[in-house]
Amino acid sequence: MIKDDILKNIEHAYTNPSSCRDCRMNSLCISNVLRPEELYKLDQIIKRGSPFQAQQAIFKSGDKYTSLYAVRSGSVKTFCLDTDGREQVTGFYLPGETFGWDGLNTNYHQNTAVALETTSVCELPYHQLELLGSTTPPVSKHVVKLIGKEINTNQKLIALLAANSAHQRVASLLLSISARLAKQKLSSTRFRLPMSRGEISNYLGLTVETVSRAFSYFQRTGYLKVNKKEIELVDKQRLERLLTHPEECE
Amino acid sequence: MIKDDILKNIEHAYTNPSSCRDCRMNSLCISNVLRPEELYKLDQIIKRGSPFQAQQAIFKSGDKYTSLYAVRSGSVKTFCLDTDGREQVTGFYLPGETFGWDGLNTNYHQNTAVALETTSVCELPYHQLELLGSTTPPVSKHVVKLIGKEINTNQKLIALLAANSAHQRVASLLLSISARLAKQKLSSTRFRLPMSRGEISNYLGLTVETVSRAFSYFQRTGYLKVNKKEIELVDKQRLERLLTHPEECE
């Protein structure tokens, strides 16, 4: 039976993450939480559209909120329009991460989500997710956890913006990306930034020039090697120390 | 029967907000969303403890996450400890607002919540809320909306911190408090700030001195009247214009 095949596939993915080509449910941090049948049911409601091109919108501010999304490959930024109409980046999302929670309150998206590069996403229709959750508690529990993660991520960003210098903000973003790539079993010391300097600066509440100078500084002082968007973390420990004990880092 | 009495009370509160002395469920933005029976069921699971004194913790970072909370009267701040151990205020909560979502992901609170003044809160045990939600969908739908509100609030704060000057940040906080008091049918032009200058500055990512200077400036230029923590918004429109068109406000 087809169903059994799929179930088998998913179970395989469960034990062997990297083999899961078609879906990244495993990456959705679900692997060790849901059982194969539950995963199967979840898998059934996922819509897989064709990939988005760079700069293409996945949803726009004002759109009806119908689904939440998970990055399968590529990357996504979300932004809202400030009171004075300027764009404010509110998040970057890498493979295995979910986004689109910003419509929960009003049922309309407050943010716009845009692919930073060629990107494929899983779309989970919220209504079906609700139905599934009501019959399969572990699913709804896990969804709640994902929401909680979004809240915690946002609070960390608030703390970062409120209390850290330009160098610390840039360092923090790099370390965050590094850690998130590590979760996907990708290299945490060499990676390519999917976003531009302008997007980084906007996200971190700085100017492009300041971010650029931070990269130069980190390169000059041996924290990083930078080649355009290619980053190599040379001295990750010292970068971490910069966040906790900045005074030690001359 | 007692049940009928309570139901009647709640229904009364439903149509006549200000009469609801014992609980502020109506204030929880639930009034026009849930029907009286649903409200009754929700009311049944609410724990009403004795009020908290100023500076008293409602929950602490690391506590097991068991409940979410709604401010009945008084006010609350939440804060987390930064990477370097300093306190970072992440939110202020006024009557009718809910807090305590920060434990959804890990089941342990990331934040500490402290009463800013004598404060009474409703405690909603999360487990019971889940149970109730599974039999009464409107309840769980509403909870989801409340979570969504928290996410939107946090994102607005991110935008504020990333893109606004000191004056704008202070103005924005005052206008936010004003609007939130208005929702409770309280005066939106004269109010008493429950938090100290230090707490404001921490929340807004500024120093105490800068916040103090902002208040002085606003007073000097006729935006506000300030008397310690008593605030009167004299020219609210111009304050709003400061956020959208700062260049016009000399």
Place this chain on the structure above:
DNA sequence: CGGACCTTTGAAGACATTCAAGGCCTGTGG
């Protein structure tokens, strides 16, 4: 009354921004 804490104000200094210019890469069209 005295002391601790919060708030305000001033002056000096630091850090990030603004303004300006040049380099590099990409893609387009001649």
Place this chain on the structure above:
DNA sequence: CCACAGGCCTTGAATGTCTTCAAAGGTCCG
């Protein structure tokens, strides 16, 4: 294939805003 235009990124110098340091006034509470 080369030339050129337009992004994007980098670097420098000047400016400005916020912070830091310092001190004094106010208020609350013992």
